[in-house]
Amino acid sequence: MSTSPLPGDASNDPTDDQSGRFVRQPNGRVRPLSPHLQVWRWHVTMLASILVRVSGGALAVGALLVALWLMALAFGPDAYATFTAWMGSPLGLLVWIGLTAALAYHFAGGVRHLIWDAGEGLTPKSANLLSTVSIAFAVVVTVAFWAGLFMTGRVSL
Amino acid sequence: MSHGTKSYIKGVKVSERHGAGEWMQERLSSLILIPLTLWGLWSGWVLSGAGYDGALDWFRSPVNAIVLTATLLVSLWHMNMGLKVIVDDYIHRPASRNALLGLIGLLCMLLAAAGVFFIVRLALGSAPLPAGFGA
DSSP: OOOOOSSSSGGGGGGOOSSSSOOOOTTSSSOOOOOOOGOOOHHHHHHHHHHHHHHHHHHHHHHHHHHHHHHHTTTHHHHHHHHHHHTTTTTHHHHHHHHHHHHHHHHHHHHHHHHHHOOOOOOOHHHHHHHHHHHHHHHHHHHHHHHHHHHHHHHHH | OOOOSOEETEEEEEEESSTTTHHHHHHHHHHHHHHHHHHHHHHHHHHHOOOHHHHHHHHSSSHHHHHHHHHHHHHHHHHHHHHHHHHHHHHOOOHHHHHHHHHHHHHHHHHHHHHHHHHHHHHHHSSSSSTTTOO
16 A cells, blocks of 8 residues: 655654544545634635534424424324423423524525526625525524514414 | 446436436425425414414315425425435445435435324314324
């Protein structure tokens, strides 16, 4: 097996590396590890991209809760009262506010990606703007939705 | 799709595996979910604080029951693909990855089956469960 020395100083010698900056590939070759999250300066596009994945994961939990809602409703008034008592508690409301934010953001982020997939908005300036707009959209929708629910008395603590 | 033998269309190699199929499905499900998500947000508004009777009334409308079923199924389809991408990115051992993908697929199918079952009962105005199942 040949491990060609990498350009640079001796500390980059991968054969006696102790820093964890190198990784042995499945084919046996030693290669430098690509920089991970903590190495990069944060960009709004990067944050926006990560948030799409995080909100998508949160929405998978949301799907479980929606299924639970359907189940409680199908099991009758007693089961439904138990369900709404849990979900209407401060902690439950916090979960649903979080899910609203996740849904609004995943929606905006998804539309942003569809715009990019169509080949539009790909200059750094446009990409930054679209990312900022999608985050702002989620914040505005979530605040408006829940402020509305509380002010119309549909939801109360 | 050809297996093993490479085929070409106009000098461009045709994929031996999934090609762009999953990519297309992700975009198609996203497009369908745009109106369904807005409708879902509106429905969440209507159903909040509506109580048991209000929710049952909501299910009496066939449009609500049908659109909710579509939203549930397309969301689970989209969710299955999204979770698959996450697992593909972070889980590298083939055995662990395939086991996890199998579990996720099963979960999505279970949610779809249970969800449709409950929606149909609610839409038909069936008696609360477990009526009809030994009680």
